[in-house]
Amino acid sequence: MRCVSHPVRPEDMRASDAERExxxxxxxRAHAEGSLDLTEFDQRVVATWQAKTRGELAALTADLPQVHPAPRPTPPVKAKKSGGRTALRVLTTIWASVSALNFAIWLLVSILGGEGLVHPWFLWVALPWGSVLGVVWLLVGREPGQR
Structure with missing residues (x-):
């Protein structure tokens, strides 16, 4: 036995939950505008969720004035978070500048002091703050989705 397909009319097609919504x-909207009283509204909503086809859904609104569904609110666009990367770049620049200045002063004192290289005291400034900044970069400075 062969199945002969017949063209399906649009009103005979099954309705989806999105169409019922x-x-x-x-x-x-029709109720809010006064075209339907509360009883009619309630009956038609029940019939809407019991409707099987698009034709049954169309019949529920056929006698109503043209009302358009309210646009669904779009989710708010979240502000792009930089993750503090700009602040980290500024702090890194400041740290690098201060460290370079301390190194230059240490080098000048070592060269011009005549005693040779003195204790590298600039490391006491550069290393602790550099370590803290490095850890913060590892925790905060990544691109979103890399954590």
Missing amino acids: VVQQLLH
């Missing part, structure tokens, strides 16, 4: 919104 649109009809419910139309009915709600």
Whole structure:
């Protein structure tokens, strides 16, 4: 036995939950505008969720004035978070500048002091703050989604 396919009319196609939701919104708007009283609204909403086909859904709004469903609110666009990377770049620049200045002063004292190289005291400034900054870069400075 062969199955002969017959063209399906649009009104005979099965309705989806999304289509039922649109009809419910139309009915709600019609009720809010006064085209339906509360009893009619309630009956039609129940019928909306019991409807099987698009034709049954269309019949529920056929006698209503043209109302358009309210646009669904779009989710708010989240502000792009830099993750503090700009602040970290500024802090890194400051740290590198201070460390370079301390190194230059140490080098000048070592060269011009005549005693040879003195204790590398600039490391006491550069290393602790550099270590803290490095850890913060590892925790905060990554691109989103890399954690």
